[in-house]
Amino acid sequence: MLIKDLIGERQAGLDFAEWMHKNVRLDDGKPWDMSRRRALVEIVGNMKHRQMTILKGAQTGFSTLFLGFAIYLLDQARRNVIYFLPTQKMSDRFSTTRMDAFVNRSEYLRSRLRGTDQTGLKEIDTHFLYFVGLQSVLGAISIPSDCNLYDEVDLIDQENLDWSLDRIAASDLALLRFFSVGMFPGIGIDERYQDGDRRRWHVRCRGCRREQVVEDEFPQNFIRHKGEVMLVCVKCGTPLDVNEGRWIPEKPERTRDHVSYRVPQLIMPGLNLAFIWDRWQKAQNKPSKLAKFRCSVLARPDGGDMQPITDEVLQRVRQAGDYYWHDRWSDTITGIGIDMGDRAHIAVAAPFAGEGIRFLHFEEIDVEDLVERVKHLEHAFNAGALVIDALPYKTTSKQVVRSLTRAVGYIQYFKGSDLKEKSEGEGDRTVRVVTVDRDESLDETTDLFATVPPLALLPKPRTPAEEQVLRTVESHLKKLVKEKEKESEDSPARYKKNVANHYGMAINSARIALWLATGKGGARPGLTGGQVVGRSVVADLNW
The missing domain is CATH 3.40.50.300 (P-loop containing nucleotide triphosphate hydrolases)
Known part of the structure; x- marks a missing residue:
């Protein structure tokens, strides 16, 4: 007891x-x-x-x-x-x-x-x-x-x-x-x-x-009758009982x-349908309020301007692309970008139509195998420059840069505002460094995809395996999303960290590498001191 x-x-x-x-x-x-x-x-x-x-x-x-x-x-x-x-x-x-x-x-x-x-x-x-x-x-x-x-x-x-x-x-x-x-x-x-x-x-x-499906029919299925807001059938106008x-x-x-x-x-x-309708009316012509309404009322996720690359953007990118995945490339100099982690994500980019970029190839690899793989990619894709995250494995990143025989390699840090070049280390241990502002740099990349028509294109797959990789690439691009540091309207919006957007980050690094290699292709990163980086790198190639 x-x-x-x-x-x-x-x-x-x-x-x-x-x-x-x-x-x-x-x-x-x-x-x-x-x-x-x-x-x-x-x-x-x-x-x-x-x-x-x-x-x-x-x-x-x-x-x-x-x-x-x-x-x-x-x-x-x-x-x-x-x-x-x-x-x-x-x-x-x-x-x-x-x-x-x-x-x-x-x-x-x-x-x-x-x-x-x-x-x-x-x-x-x-x-x-x-x-x-x-x-x-x-x-x-x-x-x-x-x-x-x-x-x-x-x-x-x-x-x-x-x-x-x-x-x-x-x-x-x-x-x-x-x-x-x-x-x-x-x-x-x-x-x-x-x-x-x-x-x-x-x-x-x-x-x-x-x-x-009532959320798919909204707002056509809402009417106001004798001061009362009702949910009705869009075909015959009969009031709906959502329990049926x-x-x-x-x-x-x-x-x-x-x-x-x-x-x-x-x-x-x-639920108070009149309150929901009033909220909808007040959200008109206010993108952030419309996005919140769709999320909280309709259960239809909408990132508004906090998600630059959406399914609609990617649909336009698919329609604009007219080329296939590549295993090698010799037409022009390319840029290689690598997002570092236990699994490294790689993107290869080539210029097209003046300011545009077409991405040729993607892959994911164990970081232990990265140095040897990069040696192959450098020659297979006629790489002019490579940009790889300095962190979290700086020693491996430096090994990748030092392994290059034709391309110019950079380890990358996110800090400062404009793109800057410098070096790190001494003697034969010296490596090139590029620093960029993370948010501004990602804005430049996402803008290329979101512009109409798009200035960044993805390849068509040739095999089911490539199709699966491209689905992952698109998923990672959609995860380049922003969040506000505080709830206030004037709080700056910054790209979220610790998100599975690895191919998106590799694409950003490939865009920077392409500019460093050629001085064209994609939005021009901010430079300092009047240096024409693209020309200096091409000169270093000694071709």
């Missing part, structure tokens, strides 16, 4: 939906109930699926749903769970505000759940719920888990997120849950949604029986491995 008094007697035999309805109270004191939100029924029924992604609108109730799922796994399945958030500060705040309020509204949860001496750690019967911030790799590698929950995915450091996936490797359950408002098309939560089976909620009209719908996957062949849902605000009954 003493143990039951201390811990509380466990409810037994409840499925997740029953447990939520019995034990979870919402902010208004009402029990959690799916009957008012029919789109949740299938999602809750799929909670046993190994991997689930929710691309959601704001304030759609998924933090509550998955917080409940975390506690359910502790209470009913005797499992350990990690709830990941972008930073430890956010995690601690969530644990002491949302979590504590969640528990305090339920007598049963108060009797079962115990706090510990550690902030962000809760216990039921020697099983634990951890709240962890992922701003550092330490939060990603230290705790074993049966279920990882990722909230606010688009704000999480993606490399740390990738490290954290191993936390479930030893579990026979091994559940992954990702849920977030999507901020940028093709990356973050949207990329995970696209990798799943892509379920959308199709609402059936009671009048004409037409099925429709079903989930249909676009990619059913992926269902076994990964279920993914797009959940806009519009499919949640009870």
Whole structure:
């Protein structure tokens, strides 16, 4: 009896939906109930699926749903769970505000759940719920888990997120849950949604029986009648009941491995449609507000001017390209750019049409093999200059530069404003150095792709392997996204770091290398001291 008094007697035999309805109270004191939100029924029924992604609108109730799922796994399945958030500060705040309020509204949860001496750690019967911030790799590698929950995915450091996936490797359950408002098309939560089976909620009209995806029909399906804003069928004008719908996957062949849902605000009954319409009206002709509206209301990620290279931009690039991937090149001098890491990413660029650049070749290679590979690429592609990141492996970067026999090599640092050349080291250990402003340099590269018609082109693939690499290249280009240092309107926007945009960075270095080699091809980087860098490098080639 003493143990039951201390811990509380466990409810037994409840499925997740029953447990939520019995034990979870919402902010208004009402029990959690799916009957008012029919789109949740299938999602809750799929909670046993190994991997689930929710691309959601704001304030759609998924933090509550998955917080409940975390506690359910502790209470009913005797499992350990990690709830990941972008930073430890956010995690601690969530644990002491949302979590504590969640528990305090339920007598049963108060009797079962115990706090510990550690902030962000809760216990039921020697099983634990951890709240962890992922701003550092330490939060990603230290705790074993049966279920990882990722909230606010688009704000999480993606490399740390990738490290954290191993936390479930030893579990026979091994559940992954990702849920977030999507901020940028093709990356973050949207990329995970696209990798799943892509379920959308199709609402059936009671009048004409037409099925429709309401976020895709917006704003044509909103009308104001006698002062009331209503959601209607775009075909016959009958008011829609969003509970009369079903989930249909676009990619059913992926269902076994990964279920993914797009959940806009519009499919949640009870939301204030007049408020949504007013917000839409106020966003007109204001790109940043329109982007936020699409993200938070329609669950349609839109980076606005914070994502220079979008799917639409890449579509124009594909249409403009009329050449194929190359294994070698002799027509003109080329530039080679390398983004350094455990895996080095390489891009080769050649000039076209005066200020334009066509990219000929891409590859990814283990850094240990880079020096030997560069010796081949230098000759195969008639390289005039090569630019490689100085960091994180400066010794290898210098070895690459010193291995060149025909091209002029530079190690690259991001600092200062204008492009500058100097040297580093002494005697035969001297290497050339180029410094550029990271944000200005990336702006010059993304502008070449985004201009109409594009001045940066990508090759057509010849093989399935090349097609896969080019898909990765496009994905990395879309990840050249910006963020503001502060929320204020006048805060500068800078390109995000610690993002999987390696080919994008290699492309930027290849553009700089091409200018250094030829003095043309792409936007001209800022020079100092009146030096015509392109001519000096060509002269050094002694051809």
